[in-house]
Amino acid sequence: MADRPSAVICMTREAAEAVLPEQLRDRLSETVDLAPDIEPEALTGLSGADGGACAAARSGSPGGAAATALADAEILITGWGCPPLTEEVLDAAPRLRAVIHAAGSVKGHITPAVWQHGITVSSAADANAGPVAEFTYAAIVLAAKQALQGAAQYADGWPHFAEREGTDGRTVGIVGASRTGRRVIARLTASDADYRVLLADPYVTEQQAAALGTELAPLDDLCHRSSILSLHAPELPETRHLLDARRLALLPDGATVVNTARGALIDTDALTRECAAGRLNAYLDVTWPEPLAADHRLLSLRNALITPHVAGAQGNEVRRLGAYAVAETERFVRGEPLEGLVTAADLDRIA
Known part of the structure; x- marks a missing residue:
């Protein structure tokens, strides 16, 4: 040439x-x-x-x-x-x-x-968003089926079929219609599972949310209604500790927090307290600080799965x-x- x-x-x-x-x-x-x-x-x-x-x-x-x-x-x-x-x-x-x-x-x-x-x-963020979305969707499916709780109870006896949780009817709150967030929404809305998808994003209109197949909701309302909450917002001064102790307390008992975005979006101490009490569950691929100290409480909890920032391209x-x-x-x-x-x-x- x-x-x-x-x-x-x-x-x-x-x-x-x-x-x-x-x-x-x-x-x-x-x-x-x-x-x-x-x-x-x-x-x-x-x-x-x-x-x-x-x-x-x-x-x-x-x-x-x-x-x-x-x-x-x-x-x-x-x-x-x-x-x-x-x-x-x-x-x-x-x-x-x-x-x-x-x-x-x-x-x-x-x-x-x-x-x-x-x-x-x-x-090339678009190319990295694909693997993150796949990882996140997998975590949401596991959360919907209460896989961590099942694994923790495994040794105590095989649960009766009727006692097992499934995906249908789960309300998933997506925080941030980012590249990854939109891909996760697409996977959820295309799934055979009957997920209800809420979206919190200050830059998205109700019409745009509807076009994505979601319902736009204020963040506090989304927290209150979501059995699974997945974070896809950028780390900015205004998003630091977006999920603080107050918002974590809004989540229903037994809800799960999924974070494949940035660790600083969550108040780690507040989430640790909620998980240690058994009220909330967590799938975290990112944390703050990163990495957590080897003796951090979250790492020993059976209702929290912490992975070493592997959701993106590896x-x-x-x-x-x-x-x-x-x-x-x-x-x-x-x-x-x-x-x-x-x-x-x-x-x-x-x-």
Whole structure:
């Protein structure tokens, strides 16, 4: 391809090997001229107080190699470990037109300076939302069947069939119509189980909620009515401890909290007290703090299942993120709309 744009990858070496294996790199090289990868540490060096990018470039240091690669780069493909793209870093990349993130959240490295430079930003969050939604739906089904309670009682005797719980008639409260939240809603409404789905989201109208197959409800009302509550809101100052002691107390006895979003959305101490008392159950893939201390009470409770942040893309699943980023790069080069476009206005609302 004539006049192919130059691109460079910046993420940890481990992430690059998993997210962008040889097959995806070969496909990427059909669209762009791919420069050698930049180590995150070298990019960080460009923001140092040692004279900036120009001095680094003259030094022949790793920072100099990064500056040389950035000087020609029109596309920067980022991933886990990429440091903030500061004004100093962007000064070293005068031709940069797009940052394509081969992971989920861009909050760790996209700064206001990126948009001030007119640079387009894309994220592969859509590709990560699929595995999270699958994990969440599975947790909701387990919660509906009271699997944790059944497992805890197993040794005490096999329950009579009529005493077992099923999924039908369960009310599931979804907090946040995010990428993942909408996928979970779709799974619930398409299920043969007779779930009633409530939605709390300040950015969704009643008409939009109805189109999703849900009933819009204020968060307090949703808590009061839900036998299962699943969190899908971003971590923002206003969402910290969104489920505090007061809202947790609104949940019915025997209700289950599912969190695959961000740990800080829940007051961990308050939830621990509710679970320890046996009033609530929990499926938590994220916690605050993360990880919990090895002797944390939640880890020993049989009505709480704590998993180590595995809902998102894991192992060979992370290739989905790389494939998404490669396809997004192809769309950018062809001048087509980006499916994972992130704007400056989005940053305050997304995870």
